[in-house]
Amino acid sequence: MDSMDIAPNSNSPAAAKPIASGRPAGKAAANRPGAINSSTSALAAKDFGFEEARHLLWRAGFGGSAEQVQLLVRWGPEKSVDALLDFEKTPFTPVTEKDFDKDIMRPYTSEERQMQRTAAGSRDENTLAELRLRRQNAEQLDREQMRDVQRWWLKRMIESPRPLEEKLTLFWHGHFATNYRTIEDSYHMFRQNSLLRKHAAGNFGELLHEIIRDPAMLAYLNNNQSRKGKPNENLAREIMELFSLGVGQYSEADIKEGARALTGYSFKDDDFSFERGNHDTGSKRILGASGSLDGDGFVRVILANPACARFIATKLYKFFAHDYPSGDARLDAAAATVIRDMESGLSGGRFAIKPVLRRLFLSQHFYDNAIRGEQIKSPVQLVVGAMRSLNTPARDLSLLNDAMNMMGQSIFFPPSVKGWDGGRSWINTSTMFIRQNTLVFLLTGKRPQGTDALAGKEQLDTAKLITNLTDAFPGTSATSTSAMLDALLRFTLGRTNPGGRGELERLVAARGDKFDHDTMIDLLMLITAMPEYQLT
Amino acid sequence: MLSTAYTRRSFLSQGITLASASVAVPYFIQRTAFGLPHAEHGMTAIPGVDQDRVLVVIQLGGGNDGLNNVIPFGESAYYKARPAIGIREDKVVKLGQAAVGLHPSLAPIADMYNQGQVSIVQGVGYPNPNRSHFKSMDIWHTADTSATGDGWIGRYFDSECVGFGKSESGKGDGAAVKDANPQAGIAIGREAPLAMRGRMVSPLSFESADLFRWNGQDVDKTLEAYYKRIAEAGIAPVEGGASLGNSNSAFLTRTALDAQVSSATIRRAVAQKGAVAYPNSDLSRQLQMVSAMINAKLSTRVYYVSMGGFDTHAGQGGENGRHANLLGQFAQAVKAFYADLKAQRNDGRVLTMSFSEFGRRVGQNASGGTDHGTAGPMMLFGPMVNPGVMNAHPSMRDLDQGDLKFTVDFRSVYAGVLGSWLSADSEKILEGRYELAPVLKKI
Numbered sequence: 001m002d003s004m005d006i007a008p009n010s011n012s013p014a015a016a017k018p019i020a021s022g023r024p025a026g027k028a029a030a031n032r033p034g035a036i037n038s039s040t041s042a043l044a045a046k047d048f049g050f051e052e053a054r055h056l057l058w059r060a061g062f063g064g065s066a067e068q069v070q071l072l073v074r075w076g077p078e079k080s081v082d083a084l085l086d087f088e089k090t091p092f093t094p095v096t097e098k099d100f101d102k103d104i105m106r107p108y109t110s111e112e113r114q115m116q117r118t119a120a121g122s123r124d125e126n127t128l129a130e131l132r133l134r135r136q137n138a139e140q141l142d143r144e145q146m147r148d149v150q151r152w153w154l155k156r157m158i159e160s161p162r163p164l165e166e167k168l169t170l171f172w173h174g175h176f177a178t179n180y181r182t183i184e185d186s187y188h189m190f191r192q193n194s195l196l197r198k199h200a201a202g203n204f205g206e207l208l209h210e211i212i213r214d215p216a217m218l219a220y221l222n223n224n225q226s227r228k229g230k231p232n233e234n235l236a237r238e239i240m241e242l243f244s245l246g247v248g249q250y251s252e253a254d255i256k257e258g259a260r261a262l263t264g265y266s267f268k269d270d271d272f273s274f275e276r277g278n279h280d281t282g283s284k285r286i287l288g289a290s291g292s293l294d295g296d297g298f299v300r301v302i303l304a305n306p307a308c309a310r311f312i313a314t315k316l317y318k319f320f321a322h323d324y325p326s327g328d329a330r331l332d333a334a335a336a337t338v339i340r341d342m343e344s345g346l347s348g349g350r351f352a353i354k355p356v357l358r359r360l361f362l363s364q365h366f367y368d369n370a371i372r373g374e375q376i377k378s379p380v381q382l383v384v385g386a387m388r389s390l391n392t393p394a395r396d397l398s399l400l401n402d403a404m405n406m407m408g409q410s411i412f413f414p415p416s417v418k419g420w421d422g423g424r425s426w427i428n429t430s431t432m433f434i435r436q437n438t439l440v441f442l443l444t445g446k447r448p449q450g451t452d453a454l455a456g457k458e459q460l461d462t463a464k465l466i467t468n469l470t471d472a473f474p475g476t477s478a479t480s481t482s483a484m485l486d487a488l489l490r491f492t493l494g495r496t497n498p499g500g501r502g503e504l505e506r507l508v509a510a511r512g513d514k515f516d517h518d519t520m521i522d523l524l525m526l527i528t529a530m531p532e533y534q535l536t
Numbered sequence: 537m538l539s540t541a542y543t544r545r546s547f548l549s550q551g552i553t554l555a556s557a558s559v560a561v562p563y564f565i566q567r568t569a570f571g572l573p574h575a576e577h578g579m580t581a582i583p584g585v586d587q588d589r590v591l592v593v594i595q596l597g598g599g600n601d602g603l604n605n606v607i608p609f610g611e612s613a614y615y616k617a618r619p620a621i622g623i624r625e626d627k628v629v630k631l632g633q634a635a636v637g638l639h640p641s642l643a644p645i646a647d648m649y650n651q652g653q654v655s656i657v658q659g660v661g662y663p664n665p666n667r668s669h670f671k672s673m674d675i676w677h678t679a680d681t682s683a684t685g686d687g688w689i690g691r692y693f694d695s696e697c698v699g700f701g702k703s704e705s706g707k708g709d710g711a712a713v714k715d716a717n718p719q720a721g722i723a724i725g726r727e728a729p730l731a732m733r734g735r736m737v738s739p740l741s742f743e744s745a746d747l748f749r750w751n752g753q754d755v756d757k758t759l760e761a762y763y764k765r766i767a768e769a770g771i772a773p774v775e776g777g778a779s780l781g782n783s784n785s786a787f788l789t790r791t792a793l794d795a796q797v798s799s800a801t802i803r804r805a806v807a808q809k810g811a812v813a814y815p816n817s818d819l820s821r822q823l824q825m826v827s828a829m830i831n832a833k834l835s836t837r838v839y840y841v842s843m844g845g846f847d848t849h850a851g852q853g854g855e856n857g858r859h860a861n862l863l864g865q866f867a868q869a870v871k872a873f874y875a876d877l878k879a880q881r882n883d884g885r886v887l888t889m890s891f892s893e894f895g896r897r898v899g900q901n902a903s904g905g906t907d908h909g910t911a912g913p914m915m916l917f918g919p920m921v922n923p924g925v926m927n928a929h930p931s932m933r934d935l936d937q938g939d940l941k942f943t944v945d946f947r948s949v950y951a952g953v954l955g956s957w958l959s960a961d962s963e964k965i966l967e968g969r970y971e972l973a974p975v976l977k978k979i
Contacts, residue, residue, distance in 0.1 A: 126902055182683075222836075376788070429799075430736040431738075433742075436752070498771070499766070499769035500762075502767070504762075520755055521755075522752075526763060530766055531788035531791075532785075532788075535784060
């Protein structure tokens, strides 16, 4: 699994830069106690150490190995953020139309439609049943392809040397939520995923113009059924409430008028189709603007509304930094400052995403203790993060998708058009066990029942992990339990003092103070079962 | 008024607010009688019924062919439409003088019927029926014909917890959000059904009690003790981190502890064997676990179990065969369940309801099976149900393109269960006024 393709210079010493950079290990108090850094000014390079690089990699990606974190430390904050953001510069497998079969759920041909009409008219139950059966077979096949597409995306998230691209695609998937269960067309879901990836770190305005042409979205929100005189309000409502402005920033009249503007926006087979005859060309008044607005006109009016930049800035902040509002007044005050800054970045930059994220990922606020280690990992972050950081063997992708489903996040199946609530909603007594047990599976191949067939052959390379840790943290060696545990915990949890630290020490002592393969696996199982491991 | 509202809510929200605690106190220690229902948290009294009432939902997945469950044996149209798979009148198990009878494999249910413990509601469905498995099941789970929103049972829990009703942007009634009882709902299965998922509350779900625990100890037994102590240690506060009481860390610590306690409690509960022998089927196994948990007096209000395989497009069989086998499993499981409950003196407080996402078409198809249809029967079980066949079979002549027309909206049955059995505000929970189906017997 190679990510971050740029190979480290093997001639230079393993750590050219002192990792600790003057700070005590673990979550150090960089600020005066009680104060939360709200500055959007860039973090000083000297303050960018292992903990900071690790935090960046987990937030602007899905985490990484100790080696990869070290690389970022050596690069410093600016180069690291650039490398993560300008991912188009890193080569990876392109996504093409041909990756999946677009004809499983193709519409009826004209012959088939004729057959249907004739059979219905003459009550020919046999033909009707035959057509129904064909449909059901196609649906079955399509469900299988949907699982293929799920596995394909999960694999991409695990393997991509451009993790932020996939993470942003995931963000947009939760934002422009579309559920396969409703549309039952796997190719359209794949197409939508490609669209989101294409614009992942691009321009939100462009993406909003594109999403009203996306067959999956149009089907999901019934806009293909919307016509002049009988407009369907679903897309118009959700595009304002959930995709751009937020609750309360528009009126019912705006929804009705917006729905008129979107009439005729439909699709034929796999492509957008503007049904001119269905489009209401009359004059409309939406969000204070008047004219014979069409769908694009509607989107332009939305983008010009100040609530839009504020809404998108808030969503990006919540996804990459911290829940907002959090309930903590000091934190919320600081967050509000940063969000305002992001908001003006978006509206001033005509909704280009990169500059706004660049500023956030470099800001002092982003590295404050109140932000670090305070985000509950989504199921995807948990699974993909564990695989990328611990280099676990590849394992069964179907089982992993199943596990994430049981944890509440089945990719391509968001529970509603609101996407996933995230945060604490990921955690309950059932999902705690599923999360822990999925890590046991990744670490050892132990399935809920039985064991992975390849468990014996494909083992986690604990020796390599130890080497990486000793490289990353000079002074670490297997002869000092305390130092080795420090290193392991800094790497896995971002802190050296979880509540269960004493138990880990006890375990190592009981194993004769040796960090052999079995002991390392045991330690990793215990660490990944800790409540702290659920945080990033 | 106020005090009733408080007590109804409080059985589900026995948590503590940690804002003032300097250390995350394990949730379970705060609960005065863990796992035991509190007397004052009972519901409005029903004469002769224990206040710790329980609802069990049995989901029959795939579209159960209701027409071959509850059979209108007097209708020639039935036999005309089903020359191969129709059940001969002399094989139909009669239900007293009723115009319908049961499939022979449902004989165990007929036994219960004869003891006044079965209520049959016919023609249950909803307007503009959807014949897609996913969509129709979602409709039944959300009690919403647009299949959006939280689950109906989830909303019941929410309304008990913070006064929410339905709707994704539902707002509570201003009461402080308390930690919900993590065991208010239990679903046996790999994932929590949508029906049980609310805004504030998630049910526990597990396939078997063995799986509702940490697997690491199966890899290395010695780890169990370390794991337990780690869960009890909780998350240590971090300098400069968020204020402890409210933080994600405190929440995670509490949940980790709850998980340990729930796991131990449930595994202890289901380790007790039932009072009767259960048949060997998956549904029986699930109901056996439910009976054990009820007997262990878990504070769980709703249990959800399920059985699949009903999508009988081909080779359905008639009095024998695929469908007959499924019905047999269903009936025998339910009968054993109630025999077990009765032996443990719990039957009076357990109401069970079965449903499927749709029935099937009236006419058999060219493959000896049936295709997706519309309305079908629901059954309710227990000594307190309104016994008998509640209504007439839908017309066999006035069909909707070969499908039965529904006569009872399923939300009426939900409303009856919510209102009469769980003493909840069905209108708020279902966000609509539905006539309460008379599910309980009149005392």
